[in-house]
Every structure is written in C-alpha cells, then in structure tokens.
Amino acid sequence: MIRAVFVAAALLLLISAPKSLGQTLLPLSATHYATFVSVLTWVLALFLVREINAGLNRWADNKWIWKGDDSNWDWKNEVAIVTGGSNGIGAMVVKKLLSHGIRVAVLDVAPFSDKYQNGNVKYYKCDITSRVQVHEAAETIRSDLGQPSILINNAGIGNANTILEMTPERLRKIFDVNLLSHWITVQEFLPQMILMKKGHIMSTASLAAFVGLAGMTDYACTKAGLMAFHEGLTQELKHRYKCPQIKTSIVYPNWTRTRLTSAIEKDILNSMGSTIMDAKDVADIMVKHIISAKSGQLILGPSIVTIIRALPAWLQEIIRDRMAQIVTVNATTAVA
Structure with a gap:
C-alpha cells in the first residue's frame, strides 16, 4: 500500500x-x-x-466478514487449548497467550516446563491420538478452567526417511499425530463452540503442504491433508452449521528452529539460500492473529511457494530438485 x-x-x-x-x-x-x-x-x-x-x-x-470483531471476546475469561505446548512453537504460543491473560490448557505427552507454570496455565499429560484420553482431559479442563473457546492444534512430529525406509508403525504415528488427531480434538471441543457461537480453531501446517520433498514424503502428505481439513472445516461451519462466527485459521511456517530441525539445520541453510525462523517469531504471529479475532491463512515464508503448482511442470521440478538434499539423515522427529 x-x-x-x-x-x-x-x-x-x-x-x-x-x-x-x-x-x-x-x-x-x-x-x-x-x-x-x-x-x-x-x-x-x-x-x-x-x-x-x-x-x-x-x-x-475471513468467511466474507470484512473485519475482525473482538467485541465478543474477553481475553481474561477465555480458555485456550494448545496441543504440543510443552516444546518448540507450542511452548512459545503458550507464553504469548498468557501475556494476554488467556487461561491455557496444554495437552502433550512431553513434560511441561516449570518456568511457564502459573495459575493461568495447566498441563495435562495426554496422547492426542487417543479419543478416550482427549475426552478425559477435556472434562478435567472444563472443571479446572472453564469451557475452551480457542483450540490451537499445534502438535506435530516428523520423520526423515525415504518411502522404502518408512516402517508401518512410524507411518501410522505421523498421520495419527499430524492429521487424524485434528478430528479427535475438533469433535471434542467444536460442539460447545457452536452452541456459544464463538470460537477459534487454528491448525499449524507447514510450507511442506505445497511441495513434496525427498526424505519427507509422509510429513508433506500430512500437511497437505491438514490444508484440506482446514478448508473443509471452514466450509462446514459456514454452510452446515451456519456458524461463520467461529474463526478458522491455518498457519504455514517455513523451516523453524526447534528440536525437530536440529539434525538438518546445516542442509536447510545451504539450500537455495533458505532461512530458519525462530519459534518465538512464529508464535508471535499466531497469537496476534488470535487476538485480531479473524479467520485466515498465515503464510510464513516465500509467497511463491503457494503458487508452485500453478507453474510449468519443468519449473516445479527444478525447484524440488534444488531442495532434494535437505532431508538426507535417517531419523525420527527430524523435520518440523
């Protein structure tokens, strides 16, 4: 402008x-x-x-709503669920939410850092791929903190394996955590949001949703699936549940410095001048969007990534070829 x-x-x-x-x-x-x-x-x-x-x-x-309306939000009385909130981007998101006075429930299998503990945050050890554990945690959260109005589906894992190296167990695990768990958490928390006609569901995807790379095919598939989940959820809220007031957002971070990228950080920096974002910066953008009370897509990286599939096939393949050597290690939870 x-x-x-x-x-x-x-x-x-x-x-x-x-x-x-x-x-x-x-x-x-x-x-x-x-x-x-x-x-x-x-x-x-x-x-x-x-x-x-x-x-x-x-x-x-923003569901054809021209601007955000935060008049229905009282941040000190809102309750947010953050999956995967014990480490990385999730932990930074928790910290930012707390700075706005929002009460936070962390769902994670990893222990939650004591340095963030206060009366406005509670940790619930929970495997989000288990419908039973999510429901039990949800009931406890409602008793401890109140009815959640914000759901940030942030939990994610990654593998660094070729298709032939991938075991069935690890393949099932990454789809369960990165994609299928979203059905479980949304089915648990969305019905009450519809009754309240207020809520915000945010999904953490990745720029990998737009381009599949060697060594991370499974991860890219889960993030592309998450894009479809977000689009379908948005459409259903508008046209099936007549509840466009509920915000839906999806975040596409570029490579982000967390424990998940440590094994391939040098390869990332050596590829096509790529950079690595700080988890704190990603979290800041996510929480600012929550506070803006708007739906939307947050592209945190080169905007050209979103139009790769509209480019000629030869140019698409050159781009993928240039990034083919980023993920060459053989490990689990190696990519973010």
Whole structure:
C-alpha cells in the first residue's frame, strides 16, 4: 500500500504540474517524459490490482466478514487449548497467550516446563491420538478452567526417511499425530463452540503442504491433508452449521528452529539460500492473529511457494530438485 501511495503521489505531481516544471524535475525529452508518465500509470495500476486482490483474499479467508470483531471476546475469561505446548512453537504460543491473560490448557505427552507454570496455565499429560484420553482431559479442563473457546492444534512430529525406509508403525504415528488427531480434538471441543457461537480453531501446517520433498514424503502428505481439513472445516461451519462466527485459521511456517530441525539445520541453510525462523517469531504471529479475532491463512515464508503448482511442470521440478538434499539423515522427529 505504501508503494502504491508513493507512486500515486509522484504521478499526480507530474500530471498536475505544468509540463515545463515536470520536464525541469525530470530532464527528459517530451517523448521520453510522456513514456515515463505512461509507465508510471501502469505501475500504479498493477499496485492497485495487487492491493485489491490482497483485500479480497483477506475478505474470503475471513468467511466474507470484512473485519475482525473482538467485541465478543474477553481475553481474561477465555480458555485456550494448545496441543504440543510443552516444546518448540507450542511452548512459545503458550507464553504469548498468557501475556494476554488467556487461561491455557496444554495437552502433550512431553513434560511441561516449570518456568511457564502459573495459575493461568495447566498441563495435562495426554496422547492426542487417543479419543478416550482427549475426552478425559477435556472434562478435567472444563472443571479446572472453564469451557475452551480457542483450540490451537499445534502438535506435530516428523520423520526423515525415504518411502522404502518408512516402517508401518512410524507411518501410522505421523498421520495419527499430524492429521487424524485434528478430528479427535475438533469433535471434542467444536460442539460447545457452536452452541456459544464463538470460537477459534487454528491448525499449524507447514510450507511442506505445497511441495513434496525427498526424505519427507509422509510429513508433506500430512500437511497437505491438514490444508484440506482446514478448508473443509471452514466450509462446514459456514454452510452446515451456519456458524461463520467461529474463526478458522491455518498457519504455514517455513523451516523453524526447534528440536525437530536440529539434525538438518546445516542442509536447510545451504539450500537455495533458505532461512530458519525462530519459534518465538512464529508464535508471535499466531497469537496476534488470535487476538485480531479473524479467520485466515498465515503464510510464513516465500509467497511463491503457494503458487508452485500453478507453474510449468519443468519449473516445479527444478525447484524440488534444488531442495532434494535437505532431508538426507535417517531419523525420527527430524523435520518440523
């Protein structure tokens, strides 16, 4: 928007000023001066089209609601569920939520750090792939903290194996944690949100949803599936449950520095000038979006990734080939 305003101001100055003054400001011949003004006009038009497109995208992502409405949210009385909240991005999300006075329930199989413990956060050891454990934890949360209005499905694991190396047990585990658990948590917490006509469900995906790489096929599949889950959930809330008030968001982080990327960090940094995000920065963006009371998609990386599949096949394959050597280790929980 700033660029469009700057170009518009420059164009207005050149058009409104006497031609003699304009040519003084820009010492060009009459022909070159006219060409410059014409080019500037086209640049402004492109900027305006881009801004209009971005605005329409935000409107669509927000269920055709033009702006966020936080009037129905009292953050000090809201309860958030964060899966996988003991480490990495999840732990940073918990910390950010607490800074807004939101009460937080952490669901994780890993122990929760004592440094974040206070009266507004409670840890529940829970395997989110178990419907029974999730329901038991949910009942305890409702008793301890109140009815949850925010669900952040953040838990995720990764493998670093080729398709032939992948064992059935590890394959089932990554799909259970990264994708199928979303059905369990949403089925547990969404019904009450519908009754309240208020809620926010956020899913943590990855830019891997847009491109499959050697050594992480299983991970990319779960994140692509999560994209479809988010789209379907959004549609059902609008057209089946008539409840567009419930916000739905999906986050696509780029490579993020957590314990999951430690084994391949050097390979990431050596690939096509890739960078690694800090978990704190990812969490900050996620929580700011929650506080904005809007639905949406958060692309945390090169925007070109989202349009890779619209590119010619040869160009898509060049991009994938350039990143094929990032995940070459053989390990579990090696990618984020």
